[in-house]
């Protein structure tokens with residue numbers, strides 16, 4: 001149901017909701033950036049609509065709400081262990097259409113890829129998603145190429161328009177709370193074109209695995225992992241077992257984000273690491289995003305948010321890499337025929 | 338027939354040059370940053386009254402040589418819009434720079450451009466210029482964005498080196514160790530890992546911010562306040578060239594301004610009035626009075642942040658050509 005209401009009303013509803021939910025949205029963290037006097041837009045708790053950064057793309061995605069950068073799974077002593085308590089409250093997450101598609105990728109990995117991840121599920125089951133519209137494409141976005149520029153899978157859509165707030169609700173609670181507000185048809189803002197357009201090769205021949213194409217990236221990439229950490233669809237984690245220093249027999253297990261670009265990702269027992277070359281790491285990431293994942297799950301992993309291109313300190317463009325790869329694949333296929 | 342008061346000329350930022358009848362005008366550019374629109378004005382002075390050439394000084398000013406002493410008033414008139422635009426304190430409008438002793442305040446490019454800078458060096462330099470210029474006493478002050486010290490503050494009477502106090506949010510850290518590697522390879526190896534989390538050795542840390550720059554998840558961020566290392570009494574010269582030594586570490590902007598202003602009082606009190614040209618470097622005065630006496634004057638009424646470390650006694654080394 002569509003409504004026209006006020007920020008004041010929405011903030012009052014937020015205030016009621018805060019009893020059961022933490023509300024997360026992209027916020028401006030002043031001076032928090034890599035360089036001096038540079039802000040970052042990333043997810044944080046909010047209590048007021050005014051805190052939400054609607055005008056810019058967030059540098060980091062919403063994924064840290066459902067998959068914290070560092071999360072204690074359980075505590076152990078000599079003979080016993082106790083799972084970390086689930087968060088007391090559910091979560092409400094403001095996000096854009098591409099990220100909402102990213103959520104599906106996370107669900108696929110954590111709920112539908114064999115086992116169900118209880119830590120993910122217990123928060124996911126209590127999370128509501130509020131769509132933020134996109135009036136214009138941001139720099140480096142290629143959602144249209146990935147087909148993620150619109151999404152219907154939201155609990156509500158919300159747009160602040162001066163003093164008015166437009167809401168499209170698919171959530172009973174919100175419908176009840178907005179009873180009496182002016183009803184109006186509300187359609188989510190979305191873009192129909194991006195400056196960045198990518199063409200993804202249908203299949204990538206195995207022969208390109210060791211192609212010199214990747215070497216250039218090997219010389220450029222510094223293995224910082226930023227492209228993975230900002231990505232809403234990178235879901236890799238690793239484990240850290242901590243033994244408390246005062247009592248070496250008790251401790252906890254944490255899971256933390258991992259990145260296939262960063263050293264250590266392929267380290268095995270005994271110390272062998274099997275993907276040291278950074279060009280090969282690039283190949284692994286790129287093909288995971290736009291090849292392997294699709295073969296297994298039917299959709300591409302990448303949702304085209306362009307954050308990896310926004311963040312790479314070495315100006316490596318993932319989008320351009322896909323397009324270059326596409327040309328290479330076409331040339332290779334032609335040669336083989 | 339030229340009849341000149343060379344003392345007045347020098348005070349007016351004109352040089353008595355080796356070429357009989359010709360002077361050179363020194364244009365101050367505090368913080369080393371100017372808008373391009375001023376360049377044609379400088380060009381015009383050089384082409385109209387100078388010999389068409391411009392020298393870029395080490396202190397980030399312009400020196401316009403080949404000016405006739407008789408044209409100084411005309412040049413002063415042309416300097417006025419530059420002085421206005423750069424907001425230089427001026428005692429008598431239209432008369433050019435009314436002091437030259439306290440030199441142009443220099444600064445590295447700083448946070449406007451440089452990824453390592455911890456603050457806006459130009460802004461602080463301009464602020465300092467407003468606080469201490471014009472003044473006839475010989476002071477050299479420079480600002481640099483980080484411990485790389487690109488402006489070479491350690492060759493100055495006062496060098497201000499930016500520092501950030503890294504803030505660690507452990508819940509945002511996944512242990513990639515990019516910070517540890519950066520600190521070890523590019524800085525002072527102040528970070529170590531304990532139970533997959535990062536421990537910062539606060540005694541070692543120089544506040545360069547490499548950890549912040551290299552952290553991919555914003556686990557390390559900058560302190561809201563910028564701190565500074567104040568290094569003092571570096572110098573070049575004939576007798577005892579030496580690098581400036583640390584005086585304050587993790588100092589605030591206010592403390593630094595106050596200390597430098599206090600130093601003018603100290604110099605006024607102790608300067609050797611018989612010195613040639615009435616000019617004596619602060620460092621040599623401190624060598625005479627002893628550091629503790631200087632410190633007493635410098636710290637008068639200075640409010641320190643609890644983080645600030647005050648060094649003392651400070652010793653300088655350098656090369657002694659004076660047999661002392």
Ligand code: HEM
Nearest residue numbers: 236237238239258264265266267268269270272273274275
């Ligand atoms: C040339 C010999 C081998 C190589 C190069 C190799 C390589 C690997 C690699 C790359 C992994 C994945 C590590 C990861 O996902 O982090 C792995 C996992 C594993 N390997 Fe091997 N391996 C070899 C031989 C063996 C042998 C002989 C055995 C058992 C007799 C074995 C048992 C396992 C097991 C149990 C795993 C763990 C699977 C899991 O993570 O769920 N491997 N190995």
Ligand code: HEM
Nearest residue numbers: 237238239240241264265266267268269270271272273274
């Ligand atoms: C009940 C018995 C076992 C269980 C439940 C088990 C479970 C696991 C699991 C969960 C991993 C993946 C760890 C990770 O992802 O980091 C793993 C890795 C591995 N396991 Fe086992 N394992 C068992 C027995 C064994 C035995 C008997 C061997 C060898 C004779 C073995 C060799 C390996 C190796 C080589 C790896 C790969 C290590 C690496 O990737 O660095 N496991 N195992």
Ligand code: SF4
Nearest residue numbers: 231302303305306308
């Ligand atoms: S790979 Fe890049 S563009 Fe694709 S979802 Fe991840 S961050 Fe966004």
Ligand code: SF4
Nearest residue numbers: 234235236259260288
């Ligand atoms: S791209 Fe790398 S880090 Fe991201 S999900 Fe795939 S393997 Fe994991």
Ligand code: SF4
Nearest residue numbers: 221222224225227312
């Ligand atoms: S952000 Fe760029 S440099 Fe860093 S790992 Fe990714 S591709 Fe490499």
Ligand code: SF4
Nearest residue numbers: 520542543545546548
């Ligand atoms: S600020 Fe510099 S010296 Fe201090 S911990 Fe970070 S990298 Fe190391």
Ligand code: SF4
Nearest residue numbers: 510512513514516552
């Ligand atoms: S760089 Fe950041 S995430 Fe990596 S270990 Fe250091 S603080 Fe943690």
